[in-house]
Amino acid sequence: xxxxxxxxxxxxxxxxxxxxxxxxxxxxxxxxxxxxxxxxxxxxxxxxxxxxxxxxxxxxxxxxxxxxxxxxxxxxxxxxxxxxxxxxxxxxxxxxxxxxxxxxxxxxxxxxxxxxxxxxxxxxxxxxxxxxxxxxxxxxxxxxxxxxxxxxxxxxxxxxxxxxxxxxxxxxxxxxxxxxxxxxxxxxxxxxxxxxxxxxxxxxxxxxxxxxxxxx
Amino acid sequence: xxxxxxxxxxxxxxxxxxxxxxxxxxxxxxxxxxxxxxxxxxxxxxxxxxxxxxxxxxxxxxxxxxxxxxxxxxxxxxxxxxxxxxxxxxxxxxxxxxxxxxxxxxxxxxxxxxxxxxxxxxxxxxxxxxxxxxxxxxxxxxxxxxxxxxxxxxxxxxxxxxxxxxxxxxxxxxxxxxxxxxxxxxxxxxxxxxxxxxxxxxxxxxxxxxxxxxxx
Amino acid sequence: xxxxxxxxxxxxxxxxxxxxxxxxxxxxxxxxxxxxxxxxxxxxxxxxxxxxxxxxxxxxxxxxxxxxxxxxxxxxxxxxxxxxxxxxxxxxxxxxxxxxxxxxxxxxxxxxxxxxxxxxxxxxxxxxxxxxxxxxxxxxxxxxxxxxxxxxxxxxxxxxxxxxxxxxxxxxxxxxxxxxxxxxxxxxxxxxxxxxxxxxxxxxxxxxxxxxxxxx
Numbered sequence: 082x083x084x085x086x087x088x089x090x091x092x093x094x095x096x097x098x099x100x101x102x103x104x105x106x107x108x109x110x111x112x113x114x115x116x117x118x119x120x121x122x123x124x125x126x127x128x129x130x131x132x133x134x135x136x137x138x139x140x141x142x143x144x145x146x147x148x149x150x151x152x153x154x155x156x157x158x159x160x161x162x163x164x165x166x167x168x169x170x171x172x173x174x175x176x177x178x179x180x181x182x183x184x185x186x187x188x189x190x191x192x193x194x195x196x197x198x199x200x201x202x203x204x205x206x207x208x209x210x211x212x213x214x215x216x217x218x219x220x221x222x223x224x225x226x227x228x229x230x231x232x233x234x235x236x237x238x239x240x241x242x243x244x245x246x247x248x249x250x251x252x253x254x255x256x257x258x259x260x261x262x263x264x265x266x267x268x269x270x271x272x273x274x275x276x277x278x279x280x281x282x283x284x285x286x287x288x289x290x291x292x293x294x295x296x297x
Numbered sequence: 298x299x300x301x302x303x304x305x306x307x308x309x310x311x312x313x314x315x316x317x318x319x320x321x322x323x324x325x326x327x328x329x330x331x332x333x334x335x336x337x338x339x340x341x342x343x344x345x346x347x348x349x350x351x352x353x354x355x356x357x358x359x360x361x362x363x364x365x366x367x368x369x370x371x372x373x374x375x376x377x378x379x380x381x382x383x384x385x386x387x388x389x390x391x392x393x394x395x396x397x398x399x400x401x402x403x404x405x406x407x408x409x410x411x412x413x414x415x416x417x418x419x420x421x422x423x424x425x426x427x428x429x430x431x432x433x434x435x436x437x438x439x440x441x442x443x444x445x446x447x448x449x450x451x452x453x454x455x456x457x458x459x460x461x462x463x464x465x466x467x468x469x470x471x472x473x474x475x476x477x478x479x480x481x482x483x484x485x486x487x488x489x490x491x492x493x494x495x496x497x498x499x500x501x502x503x504x505x506x507x508x509x510x511x512x513x
Numbered sequence: 514x515x516x517x518x519x520x521x522x523x524x525x526x527x528x529x530x531x532x533x534x535x536x537x538x539x540x541x542x543x544x545x546x547x548x549x550x551x552x553x554x555x556x557x558x559x560x561x562x563x564x565x566x567x568x569x570x571x572x573x574x575x576x577x578x579x580x581x582x583x584x585x586x587x588x589x590x591x592x593x594x595x596x597x598x599x600x601x602x603x604x605x606x607x608x609x610x611x612x613x614x615x616x617x618x619x620x621x622x623x624x625x626x627x628x629x630x631x632x633x634x635x636x637x638x639x640x641x642x643x644x645x646x647x648x649x650x651x652x653x654x655x656x657x658x659x660x661x662x663x664x665x666x667x668x669x670x671x672x673x674x675x676x677x678x679x680x681x682x683x684x685x686x687x688x689x690x691x692x693x694x695x696x697x698x699x700x701x702x703x704x705x706x707x708x709x710x711x712x713x714x715x716x717x718x719x720x721x722x723x724x725x726x727x728x729x
Binding site: 105106108109110111112113114115117118120128132137138139141142145148149152159162218219220221 | 564565566567569623626628629631632635646650655656658659661663665666669707708709710711712
């Protein structure tokens, strides 16, 4: 189980790195930008988590294989991105597995450090989404926060399930957390689920006055 | 006094979180984005301060009530944002109080850690503005730095007054710092004060050539 | 040598700060934004490095002269930016020297902390580019990562040369690293060198269909 999680961890970092490279490829960037975006996406979330918790130096300074994982992925991608992009569907699913594992890993690290449950959930979400958010900002794309996908929601669910199950059946907690996060994300991908957006209505009096004109 | 400051501290975080939610509401985002923007705005500045000073884990990991403060604010706001927005005027004033308190809190934490006065002022400013800056970047809005409001200026003044008064009359320092920061921010809000922007003049020779045409 | 490096270090921070001020000047921002962009650009990279490595508090909290360096540079620039901008050519070269020194400083700090070579190179690159990246994001400009200049590449080369030479001739390592980084950056400036961008080709079948029309 430990080994499987570790393998998925490296594979997850690679998948995150690939999503960074796909953005780089679409913008026709050079190989160095491929590496930068791959690294930021692959290890950005865990870095933010470690900094906030005070687990310093951050994980990839202690275990540089994560860094090398990103760099190698980026170099390979620079030569094959075109072909990988046509498997975009697979990337989305790989990303979903990665997100599920990262969320539970992040929540577990916080729990082991004795953090409050609200902090554990936050760390789970942070580990999964910060890398992608920085990737989008650096690339000048609208960030995850603005899009209405169910993504952070799945992370919050997975981390919460992990914590609840951990109280009653610790040995099942990781599996339950990963499964629930993946299940919600999978449902969101398949049925294009969205949470309802806030219905903003401009100032009512103003609207009434303009009601014969074009509504905003 | 301690208790009052603590109350204002939580209230200030909530007001900052509300400004994050108002941005989320105008962009018609979902409830999870409300929570994310509320948290980033409410506790982002203090997080940056704690990281730079090495006070790790950061304050909201030690005291998760700050985190819960943001989450609850976001959930409430998702259902009432429309009505709160019409009190935008009040929000601006709440924000001004929050900024004044955060600035002095930030400067005080740095001072207690034995930092140089220049670092104390920087920490005061950082605590107050970083959350809002990240909020604007995440939401794709022009950040505080580009707008010409008197905001960071008020923070720098408040932190400086706090430090000067602290040397001569420590018991009055917090009050003096908060009051001066709030006063300048209030003046800026009421009279729409702006610092003069840099007058950029394009290359002179080019301008002379184009002097019969439209000046840049 | 130590003293020369220290002098170049402060001068490099000032040059980085100047590039922040030039962005502020072109956007006609006020003096406080000059200071903010100068500080972020001047000390942002080293801050990120120190945080990731866990060297906390960060360098400018321990040695506030770096902070004051940025603030003084910004205030001076607010009054003379117009004239400095006409020496933009000189700024680019000062920036190249700063980048070379920062890269090797960053790599050396990581090496002294016992980090893996891949981490040392990353720290060299991070020290040099993070400040400029945050500057561009705050100012709403396309970040370094999107532009195709040879910049991070020169940093990676300089850090790598430093590490290799350090193994065989430690006394020459700093000089060799700085020289190689500067040389590549200089070549990139003089001959406007670019790495080839990724050639993105949209879906082939689609392209064939549209082959009589305008190619993408």
